[in-house]
Amino acid sequence: MFGGMVKTKAANARDKTARDKNAPEQGARDKLVESATDLLRRQGYVATTVDQICAQAGVTKGAFFHYFESKEALAHACLERWGRQGEAMDAAAPYRAIEEPVERALACIEFYAAFFSNPRLVKSCLAGTTVQEVAETNPALRDAAQACFVDAEKRFKSLLDEAFKSRRRRRADTASLATLWMSTIQGSLLLSKASRDASIIRKNFAHLHAYIKGLLGE
Amino acid sequence: MFGGMVKTKAANARDKTARDKNAPEQGARDKLVESATDLLRRQGYVATTVDQICAQAGVTKGAFFHYFESKEALAHACLERWGRQGEAMDAAAPYRAIEEPVERALACIEFYAAFFSNPRLVKSCLAGTTVQEVAETNPALRDAAQACFVDAEKRFKSLLDEAFKSRRRRRADTASLATLWMSTIQGSLLLSKASRDASIIRKNFAHLHAYIKGLLGE
DNA sequence: CCGAACATACCAACTGGTTGGTATGCTGTC
């Protein structure tokens, strides 16, 4: 059987994608990270139990602790993936194609406004939800969440830097503006959770857009 | 051992009322609400245990369930008091004495910037921390937190309404600006928790101040 | 080419400690 196929297990696992093309057929590990991310965003870190995560992922507890040495380790994996996904989404966003720096920066704000307003998506940031709970009790998780914020802010800051550079005379503290942007995201998500009114997000982003547009000079 | 001291702890506790008249000597109920508010702001609703609250308040579990029928009931009491305290603090704030409406509204922003930057105070909003965790799982608590937001926004909105009324020609959606203000508060507190850098709060408020000042015309 | 040793990926049942909540008893006051 399998003729002369000399294959490592890794190669074998990768085969699955070829074997059944229609079924998702994720590995148990990926399923756990995905399910956990969903649950953590909606219920928070403490309220989400390992059993819940396993149930949603369709695996057993044994599998859970085979892949992750603790619930906290899983949360770290989720935050890492969250950060990477955010980076990837940003890099692939259509506004990146715009060449004029001021327009590009403003289009970025609009892009995120549209993204967070998407009615099909859960309106919650994994990093924001997590850090709110564990900031004082779990420094490692707090720092992992903080890293997500810092990375995203860096990306937005460099957009702003380019925009302001193209506008002689106009100057601004772009680092603090990037933090304001992230604050607006987090605050908007929190208030929309509380009111169950997603329109808050768009309105807040509209104000931020107007403010930064004003700073850039019309 | 313990000689002739035959005194229950209850009798001992009761002695205090007679013993020290100057000490605050709060009732057990007030102590519970106060301790719980502190713990809930720092650790969140789920992570804070009834035993922890009792220990910090210096009362027993029996006392806890004598005054509150559940942990959730205590959280409701905390949120109610949080809302009332906020209202009282705002009513007594020095900026209220300013008569010129534009100046008063801008001074309000500065007042809250200073308040949330106070290094001696815990940088966390009870309503914000709570709603983040229970928005999807506990509608009653979510609505109680939402009420805090709505009340505070109403107060700020009427300041803005008066400011814009005094500026003919100038118009704005004051309701959405009030929400932006609350978003800025919540987002700033969250990011300052994550970074342990309280200066974020002041910087964000400075931007908000500049934006609204601009809308009001200089 | 074979088989023993090893590795990976999982699983079901269990454990020790924690949690919100209860049952009941005591004590000073009105």
Added chain:
DNA sequence: GACAGCATACCAACCAGTTGGTATGTTCGG
């Protein structure tokens, strides 16, 4: 002597993590 205001002891449910196992390969010496 009734009742508010507690205290003590206790419990069932739940939770993160452990244990000991199975099924399916993979590796490698002979």
